[in-house]
Amino acid sequence: MSHIDCDICIIGAGSGGLSVAAGAAQMGARVVLIEKGEMGGDCLNRGCVPSKALLAAAKQAHAMTKGAEMGITPVAPEIDFAAVKDHVARSIATIAPVDSQERYEGFGVTVIREHARFTSPEEIEAGGTTIKARRFVLATGSRPLVPPIDGIEDTPYLTNETIFDLREKPDHLLIIGGGPIGMEMAQAHRRLGCEVTVIEGAKALGKDDPALARRLLTMLRDEGIRIEEGAKVTAVSGTEGAIRVETETGAFEGSHLLMAVGREVVTEGLGLDVAHVKQGPKGIAVGDDLRSETNRRVYAVGDAAGGLMFTHVAGYHAGVIIRSMLFGLPSKAKTAHIPWATYTDPGLAQVGLTERQAREAHGDALEVIRAEYDENDRAIAEGRTAGTLKLMVVRGRPVGATILGAHADDLIGVWAIAIASGTKLSKIAGAVLPYPSLGEINKRAAGNYFSSRLFGNEWVKTAVRAVQRWVP
């Protein structure tokens, strides 16, 4: 049994663990990183990257069926599903070196490819090596939640861990769960030629602005995706190629089943009890400082911390705890400025408060400002006019933004920066942006806030008339 003493021992080499390791090692800390599976974790291997690569292929296929209004004759695309999966695999392989063991060893990180478990509150064992560290970081991520639905154990089903390996096109994909995984996979598969039915127990895209989510769902239905809401699944049954899903309101039949009903944090075999680390209902129990209250040596980041489950949140957590671990400075994770996007086409993106949350928090002080894609010259030129930006403003500052439309994921960035930095709307309204760009939608929304104040204001008119009488 070998032994290592270090400053920081990280369990899990996904988005969170890798970000902590890269930052801490390059700033001089002695870092050990332990990973039992693939470097890069869920995002690279089974999450963000394969899902966006699949959506990109689906978008290409969809574009071929459009264009008549621009003078381009639509064609029915021939889809080689296995070759699409090759594109997905190539995307992963191209990014993989950035997350590789070799790259991290180059930073001076000791990488151990084994399962890790606590043997005491200050020591971990992994594949015959004991590691004593001043600080531990649990970055163990999450996995698909598979609830104990009647029949699930005897019915073949896919999850995000297996669907990207499927090389034969499903005839009819049944998806349980209408969250971001469910809706992204629904559109990707529909556009690649599958029949798709989404079976959602409550409201699909239920964490997003209800009105804009509804508009998106209408567009997805128009593409031929069947979306059943308020249909909680009670039982599943069947064999490969013939699956039946039963709900309280009816039954659905298809060839394949994807479970996309949420996530559960990975903690098994970690020895949390031995380390005196408590687990809460959603993840490892940590405060805003991302630190265990029962073992102050231990931090949790990313999905394991049980909050918002996004790659950029895992990266943000890394920055928060590096400040605390390396410099001993107080540091807390906040959520008000965290954006997210669902990468359907069009996309749906959110940062800060939704309209409903902003109304509850700010009452009559809230003003909701809109800008429409069909008033943006670039969107018109590209035939991408379906979309709206909704801006929640309190006393001249944005407190939330929701965008439905093309490149919503990119456009939301401005509002993420504005909310994080407390920027006034006047700064956004005053920015000069390239014409014609979709980014002008953001500027238009900010401008709309001021236009009613300026253009409908009798005081302004009186002042202008008075000045005009005197200026030479």
Ligand SMILES: Cc1cc2nc3c(=O)[nH]c(=O)nc-3n(C[C@H](O)[C@H](O)[C@H](O)COP(=O)(O)OP(=O)(O)OC[C@H]3O[C@@H](n4cnc5c(N)ncnc54)[C@H](O)[C@@H]3O)c2cc1C
């Ligand atoms: C289909 C899908 C699409 C997604 N799309 C997006 C997206 O577009 N944008 C976005 O921001 N987020 C997206 N996400 C979410 C994103 O993937 C996660 O939030 C992110 O991967 C979390 O990173 P993490 O480091 O916390 O955990 P993970 O990436 O899960 O990494 C945890 C690592 O810990 C290892 N591990 C666990 N236990 C041990 C142990 N005891 N010993 C050693 N190693 C261990 C695991 O093997 C794993 O590699 C998506 C998720 C899914 C499933």
Ligand SMILES: NC(=O)c1ccc[n+]([C@@H]2O[C@H](COP(=O)([O-])OP(=O)(O)OC[C@H]3O[C@@H](n4cnc5c(N)ncnc54)[C@H](O)[C@@H]3O)[C@@H](O)[C@H]2O)c1
């Ligand atoms: N674009 C992105 O950033 C992106 C993409 C995919 C996933 N993710 C991350 O992964 C997380 C998990 O995504 P998800 O879509 O699996 O989970 P989710 O929790 O967001 O959605 C799951 C849905 O399943 C429904 N559901 C649960 N049990 C059900 C049942 N028995 N019958 C019918 N419906 C049922 C829920 O009502 C819910 O709407 C997301 O919250 C997000 O953090 C992010």
